Amino acid sequence: MIEAMQSRLEVEDLSRSVAEVQRLLGDAERLPELRRRLDGLHPADIAYVLEALPHEERLAVWDLVKADRDGDILVEVSDAVRESLIASMDSAELIAAAETLEADELADIAPDLPPDVIEEVVQSLPAEERERLRAALSYPEGSVGALMDFDHVAVREDVSLEAATRYLRRLDELPDHTDQLFVVDREQRLRGTLPLGRLIVSDLDLEVARVMIPENVKLYPEDAAEDAASAFERYDLVSAPVVDASGRLVGRLTVDAVVDYIRQRSAESQLAEAGLQHEEDVFAPVLDSFKNRWAWLAVNLVTAFVASRVIGLFEDSIAQLVALAALMPIVAGIGGNSGNQTMTMIVRALALGQIQKSYWTKLLYKEIGVALLNGVVWGTLLGALAYLFYGSVALGGVMALAMILNLVLAASMGVAIPWIRARRGRDPAQGSSVLITACTDSGGFFIFLGLATIFLV
Amino acid sequence: MIEAMQSRLEVEDLSRSVAEVQRLLGDAERLPELRRRLDGLHPADIAYVLEALPHEERLAVWDLVKADRDGDILVEVSDAVRESLIASMDSAELIAAAETLEADELADIAPDLPPDVIEEVVQSLPAEERERLRAALSYPEGSVGALMDFDHVAVREDVSLEAATRYLRRLDELPDHTDQLFVVDREQRLRGTLPLGRLIVSDLDLEVARVMIPENVKLYPEDAAEDAASAFERYDLVSAPVVDASGRLVGRLTVDAVVDYIRQRSAESQLAEAGLQHEEDVFAPVLDSFKNRWAWLAVNLVTAFVASRVIGLFEDSIAQLVALAALMPIVAGIGGNSGNQTMTMIVRALALGQIQKSYWTKLLYKEIGVALLNGVVWGTLLGALAYLFYGSVALGGVMALAMILNLVLAASMGVAIPWIRARRGRDPAQGSSVLITACTDSGGFFIFLGLATIFLV
Numbered sequence: 026m027i028e029a030m031q032s033r034l035e036v037e038d039l040s041r042s043v044a045e046v047q048r049l050l051g052d053a054e055r056l057p058e059l060r061r062r063l064d065g066l067h068p069a070d071i072a073y074v075l076e077a078l079p080h081e082e083r084l085a086v087w088d089l090v091k092a093d094r095d096g097d098i099l100v101e102v103s104d105a106v107r108e109s110l111i112a113s114m115d116s117a118e119l120i121a122a123a124e125t126l127e128a129d130e131l132a133d134i135a136p137d138l139p140p141d142v143i144e145e146v147v148q149s150l151p152a153e154e155r156e157r158l159r160a161a162l163s164y165p166e167g168s169v170g171a172l173m174d175f176d177h178v179a180v181r182e183d184v185s186l187e188a189a190t191r192y193l194r195r196l197d198e199l200p201d202h203t204d205q206l207f208v209v210d211r212e213q214r215l216r217g218t219l220p221l222g223r224l225i226v227s228d229l230d231l232e233v234a235r236v237m238i239p240e241n242v243k244l245y246p247e248d249a250a251e252d253a254a255s256a257f258e259r260y261d262l263v264s265a266p267v268v269d270a271s272g273r274l275v276g277r278l279t280v281d282a283v284v285d286y287i288r289q290r291s292a293e294s295q296l297a298e299a300g301l302q303h304e305e306d307v308f309a310p311v312l313d314s315f316k317n318r319w320a321w322l323a324v325n326l327v328t329a330f331v332a333s334r335v336i337g338l339f340e341d342s343i344a345q346l347v348a349l350a351a352l353m354p355i356v357a358g359i360g361g362n363s364g365n366q367t368m369t370m371i372v373r374a375l376a377l378g379q380i381q382k383s384y385w386t387k388l389l390y391k392e393i394g395v396a397l398l399n400g401v402v403w404g405t406l407l408g409a410l411a412y413l414f415y416g417s418v419a420l421g422g423v424m425a426l427a428m429i430l431n432l433v434l435a436a437s438m439g440v441a442i443p444w445i446r447a448r449r450g451r452d453p454a455q456g457s458s459v460l461i462t463a464c465t466d467s468g469g470f471f472i473f474l475g476l477a478t479i480f481l482v
Numbered sequence: 483m484i485e486a487m488q489s490r491l492e493v494e495d496l497s498r499s500v501a502e503v504q505r506l507l508g509d510a511e512r513l514p515e516l517r518r519r520l521d522g523l524h525p526a527d528i529a530y531v532l533e534a535l536p537h538e539e540r541l542a543v544w545d546l547v548k549a550d551r552d553g554d555i556l557v558e559v560s561d562a563v564r565e566s567l568i569a570s571m572d573s574a575e576l577i578a579a580a581e582t583l584e585a586d587e588l589a590d591i592a593p594d595l596p597p598d599v600i601e602e603v604v605q606s607l608p609a610e611e612r613e614r615l616r617a618a619l620s621y622p623e624g625s626v627g628a629l630m631d632f633d634h635v636a637v638r639e640d641v642s643l644e645a646a647t648r649y650l651r652r653l654d655e656l657p658d659h660t661d662q663l664f665v666v667d668r669e670q671r672l673r674g675t676l677p678l679g680r681l682i683v684s685d686l687d688l689e690v691a692r693v694m695i696p697e698n699v700k701l702y703p704e705d706a707a708e709d710a711a712s713a714f715e716r717y718d719l720v721s722a723p724v725v726d727a728s729g730r731l732v733g734r735l736t737v738d739a740v741v742d743y744i745r746q747r748s749a750e751s752q753l754a755e756a757g758l759q760h761e762e763d764v765f766a767p768v769l770d771s772f773k774n775r776w777a778w779l780a781v782n783l784v785t786a787f788v789a790s791r792v793i794g795l796f797e798d799s800i801a802q803l804v805a806l807a808a809l810m811p812i813v814a815g816i817g818g819n820s821g822n823q824t825m826t827m828i829v830r831a832l833a834l835g836q837i838q839k840s841y842w843t844k845l846l847y848k849e850i851g852v853a854l855l856n857g858v859v860w861g862t863l864l865g866a867l868a869y870l871f872y873g874s875v876a877l878g879g880v881m882a883l884a885m886i887l888n889l890v891l892a893a894s895m896g897v898a899i900p901w902i903r904a905r906r907g908r909d910p911a912q913g914s915s916v917l918i919t920a921c922t923d924s925g926g927f928f929i930f931l932g933l934a935t936i937f938l939v
Contacts, residue, residue, distance in 0.1 A: 040835045047838065069716035077836040079844060101716075190682060199679030201718060204661055221678045222656030225647060258745060259526035259558075261658060261738035263720050280737050281718035287741065288715060291748035292830065298755065299826035300819055307831040308844075311851040318823050318852070319859075322816060326860060329815040330867070336808040337871070343800070343807045350800045350807035351793040354923070357811070358786040359779060362757055366775050369756035373749065374764040378497045379534040381504065387536060387765075394768040395775070402776075403783060410787070414794070466811070 039070065043077045050082055060089045068094060072101035075110070079308040084113050095122035100130045105306035107137050120145050128154050129174040129276075132161035160246075160275070169253045170246030172286055173267045173276035176200035179207045180233055182216045187229040189219070202279040204263040208237045214272040215243060243268050244278055250286050251376075257283045298458055300325070321459070328463035332357070335467045339474035342482045348415045349477050352424060355407060357469030360431035363399060364461040367392050367439025372454050375447055389440045396436035400429030423480055427473035431465060434472070438464045496527065500534045507539055517546045525551060529558035532567070536765040541570050552579035557587045562763035564594050577602050585611050586631040586733075589618035617703075617732070626710045627703030629743055630724045630733035633657035636664045637690055639673045644686040646676070659736040661720040665694045671729040672700060700725050701735055707743050708833075714740045755915055757782070778916070785920035789814070792924045796931035799939045805872045806934050809881060812864060814926030817888035820856060821918040824849050824896030829911045832904055846897045853893035857886030880937055884930035888922060891929070895921045 042062075049059035063071060063086070071090060075083050075098070087110055090098065095114075099107055099122060111119065119138060123131060123146045135143055135158075147155055157175050164170025178199060180189045189206070193199065205220040217237035227236045242260055244253050244267045256262065257280055267276040292304060300321030305314060336343075336353070343349050371388070374380050380388070408425030412418055438461050443453035499519075506516040520528060520543070528547060532540050532555070544567055547555065552571075556564055556579060568576065576595060580588060580603045592600055592615075604612055614632050621627025635656060637646045646663070650656065662677040674694035684693045699717055701710050701724045713719065714737055724733040749761060757778030762771060793800075793810070800806050828845070831837050837845070865882030869875055895918050900910035 040838075043838055047840070067717065073716065073836075076834070077838060079841060194683050197683060199683065202661075202720065203679055204659075204720065221682065222660055225678065225682065226651050226654060226656065258738075258741050259530065260524065263659065263661065263737065280720065280741070281715075284715050284737070284741060284744065287744055287748070291744070291752075295748075295751065295755075295830065296826060298752075299822045301823055301827065305827050307827065307836060308841075308848070311848060311855060314848070314852045315855050318820070319856070321823075322819060322856065322860065325816060325819045326812070326864070329812040330864075332815075333808045333812050336811070337805075340804045340808065344804045347797045347801045347807075348794075350804075350810075351790045351797065353807075354793070354811060354814075354927075355783070355786040355790050358789075358923075359782060362779060362782045363775070365756045366758055366778075369753060370758065370762050370764065373752065377530075377533070379530075379764060381497075381500055381534060383504070384536060384765075391765070391768060391771070395771045398768060398772050399776070399779065403779065407783070407787075466815075470811075 039073055040077075042066075042070070043074050046074055046086060047078070047082065050085055056089065059086075063090055068097035069101045071098050072106075075102055076106050076306075080109065080310075083109065083308075087113065092118065092121060093125060096125035096130070099134050100126065103304055103306070104137070105304050105309065107134065109306065111137055116142055116145075120149075124149060127174070127176075128157035129161050131158055132171070135162060164246055167250050168246060169244045169248040169250055169267060169278055170276075172250055172253070172282045173244075173246065173278045174282070175276050176203075177207050177264075177266065177274070177277040178203055179209045179213070179274055180219065182208045182210055182232075182234040182237065184233055185229065186224060186227055186231050186233060186236060189224065189233055190229065202264050202281060207266045207274055207277070208233055209274055213274055215266050215268050215274050217241065218266065241265075245269070246275065251290070253278055254283050254287055255377075294454055297455060300459070324456070324459055328459060328466065331463065332466040332470055335470045336474065339470075339478060342474060342478045345482050346420075346477065348411075348417075348420060349474060352411060352420075353470055353473050356424070356427050356431050356473045357466045359403060359428065360435040360465035360469045361462045363396065363432050364435030364439045364465050365458055367395075367436050368443060368457055368461055371440060371443045372457060375443055375453050385440070385444055389437065392436040392440050393433055396432040397429065400432040403432075404428035417481075419481055420477075423473070423476045427469070427476050430472045431469040434468045435461070435465045438468075496530055497534075499523075499527070500531050503531055503543060504535070504539065507542055513546065516543075520547055525554040526558045528555050529563075532559055533563050533763075537566065537767075540566065540765075544570065549575065549578060550582060553582035553587070556591050557583065560761055560763070561594070562761050562766065564591065566763065568594055573599055573602075577606075581606060584631070584633070585614035586618050588615055589628070592619060621703055624707050625703065626701045626705040626707055626724055626735055627733075629707050629710070629739045630701075630703065630735045631739070632733050633660075634664050634721075634723065634731070634734040635660055636666045636670070636731055637676065639665045639667055639689075639691040639694065641690055642686065643681060643684055643688050643690060643693060646681065646690055647686065659721050659738060664723045664731055664734070665690055666731055670731055672723050672725050672731045674698065675723065698722075702726070703732065708747070710735055711740050711744055712834075751911055754912060757916070778913075781913070781916055785916065785923065788920065789923040789927055792927045793931065796927075796935060799931060799935045802939050803877075803934065805868075805874075805877060806931060809868055809877075810927055810930050813881070813884050813888050813930045814923045816860060816885065817892040817922035817926045818919045820853065820889050821892030821896045821922050822915055824852075824893050825900060825914055825918055828897060828900045829914060832900055832910050842897070842901055846894065849893040849897050850890055853889040854886065857889040860889075861885035874938075876938055877934075880930070880933045884926070884933050887929045887933075888926040891925045892918070892922045895925075 046059065049055045075086060078086060099110060102110065119142045123138065123142060147158065150158065180192065203221065205218045207215060208217045208219055210216050217239040218241050219233060219237045223236055242256055242262060242265045244265050246267055262280060264277050264279045266274055267278055269275050296304060300318065302317050302320055305317050404425035407428055408421035411424040412421035442457055442460050446453040503516065506512045532543060535543060556567065559567065576599045580595065580599060604615065607615065637649065660678065662675040664672060665674045665676055667673050674696040675698050676690060676694045680693055699713055699719060699722050701722050703724055719737060721734050721736045723731055724735055726732050753761060757775065759774050759777060762774050861882035864885055865878035868881040869878035899914050899917050903910040
């Protein structure tokens with residue numbers, strides 16, 4: 026739906042408008058003015074403002090928003106903020122908000138709604154919409170089915186462009202992101218697509234089948250969203266038809282859903298790398314934040330504890346040569362950093378599907394080559410520093426050798442961990458950073474202290 | 483341009499087709515078949531295949547690709563792979579390839595071309611295109627001007643839809659991603675936009691000015707690409723007009739350029755976090771990889787060395803109580819992990835523009851609250867473990883207290899580092915992870931060993 030009536034904010038105004046909302050909130054007399062201003066904002070902008078406000082201010086603004094826009098805004102806000110808004114609403118409000126949404130939007134927020142609300146809303150839907158909602162909910166997260174909508178316009182292949190245009194005029198308005206019509210046969214099987222641009226510039230007497238593009242990207246609901254996103258990116262698509270196994274048109278995927286998906290995935294992988302389980306509301310209560318973060322800290326604790334026990338094995342050596350305690354974290358740290366470099370590059374290439382089976386060995390050799398070069402450069406430097414500080418050539422030599430060996434270990438693990446995870450069909454990114462750091466910490470301590478025990482003590 | 487003739491690959495076929503290319507490459511007699519297959523591929527798919535092949539195979543395939551498609555493919559490949567392809571071409575080939583491109587595409591690959599090639603190509607351009615190229619090159623990376631193209635269709639506000647449609651028919655084909663026409667006055671100033679969907683469903687006798695959307699998103703070439711991307715995401719745009727300071731239409735931004743930008747930015751931030759300076763070709767020579775990675779390893783080396791010197795300060799204490807050496811990495815490691823969690827969340831919120839000036843103190847208190855909770859939970863657990871292993875209550879107590887203090891330090895730094903960087907107008911993400919780990923390592927060692935020296939030794 027084209028929203029001509031609502032003004033859209035220039036890019037740089039958004040943050041200013043949050044500050045404005047804050048100011049108006051503080052002054053009870055100006056609440057009607059605030060309400061008027063909120064009414065003038067696009068739902069996505071209200072979502073933005075809500076996300077940027079702490080809990081109490083957020084709920085105060087939420088109360089001021091017209092109830093008939095609640096649904097649109099709930100679709101736009103982040104998962105974490107949606108939870109806090111839904112928690113503040115009663116069943117009647119939620120049902121009213123949900124009823125303003127289309128099936129695919131409803132499916133997006135359904136996981137956050139109480140079961141009785143969903144039940145009630147489903148009852149009130151017309152049969153076709155209910156079927157669509159059921160379909161949308163049946164596809165797993167991360168599939169094309171979960172992202173698609175049902176707003177496509179289909180025309181038959183055997184009609185003239187003139188007839189197709191007459192049909193469109195009766196619709197009054199085309200759904201958002203209609204850059205092309207989907208062409209189907211009598212059985213609703215997809216035959217091709219007809220870009221609006223072609224419809225406009227072509228002779229109206231021609232038959233749709235003559236003007237359409239017969240061969241083009243089509244998707245299946247079971248396709249991975251990631252693959253669909255990559256097709257949108259490679260072929261610069263605005264929309265693509267989604268068909269079932271028998272080739273019947275069931276929905277469409279549009280670029281706005283793809284953009285949201287890409288953003289969210291990149292956010293998730295960034296958060297996961299830092300050890301957060303979900304997107305976190307910046308203003309979440311302390312306990313919620315704790316719950317979001319404890320799991321990875323616990324994992325980290327276990328790996329740190331293992332590394333600590335490795336050091337424990339060599340306490341006698343450290344007691345005899347206390348310099349080892351000061352030097353060992355350097356060996357472990359550089360190894361972790363270097364291993365993460367290797368792994369990040371490989372995980373990215375894997376995600377882009379760029380590593381063929383036959384190239385893994387080649388990659389491993391290459392990474393070991395980089396590790397040896399790094400090891401010689403930094404190992405020599407650090408060995409020299411160790412010699413300068415502690416006056417022992419042997420200690421410098423052990424330092425340099427340990428550095429080289431730990432970097433080779435890091436490179437091997439940086440290739441092996443994503444390889445193993447990918448072969449097992451797991452996401453190679455998830456938790457890889459923790460795993461590799463665990464290897465290079467424990468491994469680095471073991472190599473350095475082991476060599477020191479052999480050669481120095 | 484709509485490319486009906488080139489078949490597009492189903493999502494899951496791409497990786498298979500790389501394997502296919504590999505197989506055909508191995509057999510000299512089947513090279514003509516390989517050439518035919520490559521001719522049938524979309525430029526973006528050829529780019530994909532090239533990126534997935536090691537250096538020699540890549541150049542062999544590159545030789546087989548028809549020369550008139552070189553330009554399109556160079557635009558599609560990643561920066562790292564583009565360099566390797568351009569290095570294999572002579573000036574004449576490069577000029578021929580560059581001449582097939584439009585001004586905005588040319589601007590994208592210009593940084594990788596030798597100066598004499600650019601010179602030659604610029605000479606051969608018609609005046610208008612030359613001016614466009616100059617404009618496109620004049621905007622800094624990361625601005626709307628650097629992403630925009632010049633392929634918009636503009637109509638005058640005072641003509642009828644009928645006349646507008648007649649004008650469009652004369653164009654034969656509309657530029658890609660034309661979801662709307664831009665409406666201008668006699669001075670080329672932007673007056674509004676006319677979605678194709680509206681044009682199709684509206685009465686052709688109406689004037690453009692009556693049907694257009696007068697108020698809508700418009701961008702300036704100087705706007706940050708990040709802000710424009712956020713507007714595309716919030717308002718679900720396919721295209722947006724770009725105007726100069728006097729409101730004259732100068733170009734347009736399309737969603738495909740925005741998607742590429744988002745992907746690239748997310749890749750860059752992922753790579754930067756792991757300490758890679760640029761996107762790296764998986765099959766890059768060892769020396770290229772070393773160059774891409776050494777800078778961050780050097781930074782890491784310096785911070786690790788500082789941490790090592792902090793430990794050096796307490797060598798006497800460690801010599802007396804060697805358990806300290808085994809326990810200190812735990813305190814440092816958990817602090818680093820926890821600080822990274824805090825910082826990642828704040829950097830993300832900052833990038834989304836969600837943190838108002840007035841909320842920083844609130845945030846700091848909240849994060850210190852989370853840190854105290856974490857500190858009590860994990861500190862107690864680790865203190866108990868330390869007691870179990872070393873039988874000293876005092877050691878357990880020092881461990882727990884050090885843990886709490888280092889987590890509070892981590893939380894404070896996790897808020898302070900992005901805050902300071904943002905205030906200075908720097909990218910808060912860049913290198914933050916290294917900075918915070920440096921604080922929590924040196925800080926963690928100092929706190930733990932310091933407390934131990936006071937209470938235990």
